[in-house]
Amino acid sequence: MAFDMSKFGGGRWVKTHQNNVHTHGSLEPVLTILDVRGFELRDLFLIGINDNCGSIVLPTRPRAEEAAAALEPAYETRVHLMGRRDGEDVWATDYTRRALDGTTPSAFITDLTLKDGRQVLKDGRWVH
Template identity: 75%
Template sequence: MAFDMSVFGRSRWVQTHPNGVYTHGSLQPVLSILDVRGFELRDLFLIGINDDCGTIVLPTESRAENAAAALEPAYATTVKPFGPSGETWGVDYTRRASDGTVLSAFITDLTLKDGRQVIKDGRWVS
């Protein structure tokens, strides 16, 4: 029996779209990338605050692998079982810079108390 993705649409913070697509956050750019790259937009839950990083929850491993392939190389992706029962699969994604590095989506600049800057413009400084 297939996993019913509508369980994710029960929160007032989740937006419902056609074909069993649910989103939490401002994620239309990610949906557009998936659509343009030929990934069928159905039966998925897209979680994130913005389009720089998040997770896509899908009912099968093969759909998760296909979603990850559609996001590459613009995003670094990881496919893994999602949830305690492992009934669903998740694709964690983080936007890559044009040079291929993965930027920090939340911390853009970080300087330690001793004055060393360890993150600048979302990149780790060595």
């Protein structure tokens, strides 16, 4: 028996859609990509801040692998056992958007230079 994904619904920051689909963040573009690529939108929890990177939590490994296949090659993906919840395995597909040249740049800010030319972040660390 697979994990019941409806247990992820109902949270303050979680949006519930039809077919037991739950999202945390602004992820409609990812849902659209999955849908257009033929992935059945049901029984999943999509987590992310934006559509550049995140995780899709799914009840079975085959569904996680199907999600990864639907996102490739636009996203770099990784399928893994996320853990166990209520005695059932929970699988995840992590995804990171690829650049046009095929590389996967960091989805987080690592360098920041102000308009006056002063660099305040370098390699993810504050510059003093």
